[in-house]
Amino acid sequence: xxxxxxxxLLWVFAPVAVLAxxxxxxxxxxxxxxxxxxxxxxxxGQPQAYLERQLAAYAxxxxxxxxxxxxxxxxxxxxxxxxxxxxxxxFPNAPSDSASGATANRKPPALVTRGDERKQVQACxxxxxxxxxxxxxxxxxxxxxxxxxxxxxxxxxxxxRKTDAxxxxxxxxAALSEADIKALAAYFASQPPPTRTRxxxxxxxxxxxxxxxxxxxxxxxxxxxxxxxxxxGSQGPGGAGTK
Amino acid sequence: MxxxxxxxxxxxxxxxxxxxxxxxxxxxxxxxxxGLERGEPRYTVPDFQGPAMHDELRYSxxxxxxxxxxxxxxxxxxxxxxxxxxxxxxxxxxxGTGLGGSAVHWNGQxxxxxxxxFRMRSLAAERYGKDxxxxxxxxxxxxxxxxxxxxxxxxxxxxxxxCGKAGNLQGKKVPGGNVLEEPRAREYPNPAQKxxxxxxxxxxxxxxxxxxxxxxxxxxxxxxxxxxxxxxLGTCMFCGYCERYGCEHYAKSSPxxxxxxxxxxxxxxxxxxxxxxxxxxxxxxxxxxxxxTYVDGKGAEYEQPAKLVIVGLFALNNVRMLLLSxxxxxYDPRSGKGVVGxxxxxxxxxxxxxxxxxxxxxxxxxxxxxxxxxxxxxxxDNFDHAKLGFLGGAYIGEVMSHGRPIEFxxxxxxxxxxxxxxxxxxxxHYNHTSVVNVHGSSIATxxxxxxxxxxxxxxxxxxxxxxxxxxxxxxxxxxxxxxxxATEIAKAMGAKQVAGGPxxxxxxxxQYQSTHNTGGTVMGADxxxxxxxxxxxxxxxxxxxxxxxxxxxxxxxxxxxxxxxxLAYWAADAIVNKYLKSPGPLVT
Numbered sequence: 015x016x017x018x019x020x021x022x023l024l025w026v027f028a029p030v031a032v033l034a035x036x037x038x039x040x041x042x043x044x045x046x047x048x049x050x051x052x053x054x055x056x057x058x059g060q061p062q063a064y065l066e067r068q069l070a071a072y073a074x075x076x077x078x079x080x081x082x083x084x085x086x087x088x089x090x091x092x093x094x095x096x097x098x099x100x101x102x103x104x105f106p107n108a109p110s111d112s113a114s115g116a117t118a119n120r121k122p123p124a125l126v127t128r129g130d131e132r133k134q135v136q137a138c139x140x141x142x143x144x145x146x147x148x149x150x151x152x153x154x155x156x157x158x159x160x161x162x163x164x165x166x167x168x169x170x171x172x173x174x175r176k177t178d179a180x181x182x183x184x185x186x187x188a189a190l191s192e193a194d195i196k197a198l199a200a201y202f203a204s205q206p207p208p209t210r211t212r213x214x215x216x217x218x219x220x221x222x223x224x225x226x227x228x229x230x231x232x233x234x235x236x237x238x239x240x241x242x243x244x245x246x247g248s249q250g251p252g253g254a255g256t257k
Numbered sequence: 258m259x260x261x262x263x264x265x266x267x268x269x270x271x272x273x274x275x276x277x278x279x280x281x282x283x284x285x286x287x288x289x290x291x292g293l294e295r296g297e298p299r300y301t302v303p304d305f306q307g308p309a310m311h312d313e314l315r316y317s318x319x320x321x322x323x324x325x326x327x328x329x330x331x332x333x334x335x336x337x338x339x340x341x342x343x344x345x346x347x348x349x350x351x352x353g354t355g356l357g358g359s360a361v362h363w364n365g366q367x368x369x370x371x372x373x374x375f376r377m378r379s380l381a382a383e384r385y386g387k388d389x390x391x392x393x394x395x396x397x398x399x400x401x402x403x404x405x406x407x408x409x410x411x412x413x414x415x416x417x418x419x420c421g422k423a424g425n426l427q428g429k430k431v432p433g434g435n436v437l438e439e440p441r442a443r444e445y446p447n448p449a450q451k452x453x454x455x456x457x458x459x460x461x462x463x464x465x466x467x468x469x470x471x472x473x474x475x476x477x478x479x480x481x482x483x484x485x486x487x488x489x490l491g492t493c494m495f496c497g498y499c500e501r502y503g504c505e506h507y508a509k510s511s512p513x514x515x516x517x518x519x520x521x522x523x524x525x526x527x528x529x530x531x532x533x534x535x536x537x538x539x540x541x542x543x544x545x546x547x548x549x550t551y552v553d554g555k556g557a558e559y560e561q562p563a564k565l566v567i568v569g570l571f572a573l574n575n576v577r578m579l580l581l582s583x584x585x586x587x588y589d590p591r592s593g594k595g596v597v598g599x600x601x602x603x604x605x606x607x608x609x610x611x612x613x614x615x616x617x618x619x620x621x622x623x624x625x626x627x628x629x630x631x632x633x634x635x636x637x638d639n640f641d642h643a644k645l646g647f648l649g650g651a652y653i654g655e656v657m658s659h660g661r662p663i664e665f666x667x668x669x670x671x672x673x674x675x676x677x678x679x680x681x682x683x684x685x686h687y688n689h690t691s692v693v694n695v696h697g698s699s700i701a702t703x704x705x706x707x708x709x710x711x712x713x714x715x716x717x718x719x720x721x722x723x724x725x726x727x728x729x730x731x732x733x734x735x736x737x738x739x740x741x742x743a744t745e746i747a748k749a750m751g752a753k754q755v756a757g758g759p760x761x762x763x764x765x766x767x768q769y770q771s772t773h774n775t776g777g778t779v780m781g782a783d784x785x786x787x788x789x790x791x792x793x794x795x796x797x798x799x800x801x802x803x804x805x806x807x808x809x810x811x812x813x814x815x816x817x818x819x820x821x822x823x824l825a826y827w828a829a830d831a832i833v834n835k836y837l838k839s840p841g842p843l844v845t
Contacts, residue, residue, distance in 0.1 A: 134507055139308070140306060181492055
């Protein structure tokens with residue numbers, strides 16, 4: 015039954031599911047290249063896993079939005095994966111307006127780099143990468159619109175956004191004041207987005223380069239003499255594997 | 258000359274796990290408490306934040322959170338006929354320093370001991386006969402039993418928000434939990450952490466062999482938690498940087514994330530950091546402590562008078578503090594007389610590497626300090642020792658705390674130790690190797706002990722403490738037996754190759770094994786074989802309480818922290834509800 019449903023959806027939303035190029039239901043708000051607009055956040059270059067997770071959340075009600083929820087509900091998982099993959103591979107562009115450029119070097123709020131002990135909130139960049147430029151499957155924050163950032167935090171705060179399995183974001187959002195959130199939103203909006211993508215091809219290329227480049231890392235001093243391990247022993251926890 | 262300060266009700270030596278709990282309980286009882294900490298003040302923000310916190314060279318190799326061995330350390334030898342030398346690079350064990358103590362850089366394994374541990378001498382005699390091991394072994398009863406400590410274990414685990422699954426609720430066995438544990442009054446405050454892939458393979462293999470696997474209890478949070486003190490923790494991110502690191506996410510229980518936020522707001526508590534306590538001062542009768550003398554960060558000497566002295570230092574330093582203060586009779590291994598420094602024990606660890614094919618991805622980097630699956634079938638006296646000729650045991654588990662790049666590169670035996678073949682092997686095996694740990698007990702003997710070194714001194718001119726230790730025959734037998742069981746399970750996990758072996762002599766301080774240094778200020782019912790009574794109160798000076806793993810008469814199969822926390826609450830309760838009402842010896 016589920017398969018038949020998927021087939022029907024594929025038929026209804028043929029452009030999205032079949033073609034690599036997502037249809038107007040994405041680009042109308044997020045822009046042709048996913049660079050965002052006044053209505054919708056930049057999604058270009060966000061991790062594929064993150065984008066897929068958001069679409070699944072909209073489809074299943076773990077996140078709600080008047081426009082996104084119905085769109086996601088109508089997309090088969092394959093179509094969501096394909097759209098996520100498409101936008102994940104596009105380079106985010108720096109915002110073109112000069113105001114943003116002028117403020118690009120401003121000092122980040124302490125919450126970005128340091129955290130707040132009084133509020134028991136760790137620094138954003140622990141998970142979102144240096145200055146919020148993204149890390150692993152966690153989204154980048156730099157270059158997101160202030161409005162989107164604020165509404166996201168508000169959704170975490172009121173519990174309507176349930177996309178963080180660890181529940182760290184709801185805890186953090188609840189501890190932050192409106193002024194904190196506003197200051198963070200303004201800072202990230204003023205920053206250029208990261209000029210790299212999570213493209214699997216690029217990652218693969220990087221890996222190949224590393225593996226074929228002769229002599230890399232040979233000058234690194236590693237191994238037994240600095241870690242106190244017997245030469246033939248491995249270094250597992252608890253001295254595992256030692257003679 | 259020392260500047261004499263205003264007297265306080267209580268002075269707490271060391272503001273780590275024990276110090277923070279005692280200070281909290283005693284200020285709640287209305288007492289003025291001064292906390293003296295030798296290291297620096299430090300907090301989740303800004304001191305433990307990424308990306309700096311994940312500097313493996315700084316924290317794991319150079320051991321930035323540990324005791325500064327340029328200022329003070331221990332000397333070590335394997336036996337009394339050797340000359341001990343100072344340990345200048347910490348390797349085998351890692352005493353922490355600074356606010357929060359070693360509970361900042363721990364992994365988070367939080368286990369309750371067994372009745373067979375607390376009453377080891379009498380229960381072993383009942384089951385195996387009085388002279389089962391012979392006269393060289395000095396293991397003994399604790400003076401407290403599991404039932405005494407159960408409410409305090411409970412209290413500590415709820416403070417810390419420990420994650421696990423009970424296997425014995427008020428005597429009712431619960432499948433999936435540790436069915437071999439002693440009864441708990443109630444379930445853990447939080448569910449167990451997620452089971453990693455390697456642990457799942459361990460669980461299936463152990464089940465297939467007829468054992469009883471269960472998730473190891475962890476102080477790395479499985480969900481957000483607010484403890485009875487009103488302090489909140491966040492969920493663990495499985496970053497693999499627990500042991501030797503502070504947690505950036507408020508996700509690992511430590512004094513900083515459980516009790517210090519409320520304690521530091523308490524007006525009756527005064528924290529003084531960079532204070533090196535030199536000694537506990539005693540009056541002329543040497544039966545009453547009058548306070549302590551310490552040197553601050555500028556080198557100025559102070560006398561802090563106090564009505565009550567709480568010694569809550571790292572286990573080894575509890576012993577040293579009593580020796581430096583000449584409080585209690587030092588142990589003499591020749592006569593067997595004396596108590597301070599007697600029954601020093603350790604932890605007998607070993608393990609096996611489990612090498613898989615390249616289709617099996619272990620992802621060792623995606624772990625917490627204590628998530629993993631374990632069995633207690635060979636713990637303590639959970640199995641019959643009659644024909645084995647040793648006492649004690651080990652838990653066996655797939656508890657990989659990390660896959661950090663500098664420290665973790667398992668290669669099969671026969672791999673060259675360096676060069677291109679070694680690199681190839683590291684790349685081949687890094688993500689396809691699991692580790693099965695054997696975490697074993699340590700029995701007390703006449704020969705292993707702590708005393709003051711006759712030669713070497715610290716930066717303040719005080720003698721260093723000397724450790725005399727080697728693995729007893731009993732523990733080598735235990736390790737051989739338990740490591741064999743671990744190897745069988747590892748093979749049943751579907752490994753292509755299993756490599757490892759039991760712990761052997763000599764004990765070396767140049768390889769990391771465990772930071773579970775225990776004993777030396779042993780608790781007990783008989784003052785000729787213990788330093789403190791069952792309430793952790795000094796037999797010699799009743800206004801001194803010594804609390805920590807130094808109270809263990811011998812070390813059990815499990816990690817010590819839960820029992821240290823339980824003893825802290827147990828002693829605090831005795832002070833507040835017994836001692837304060839009638840100051841004096843609580844046991845006569």
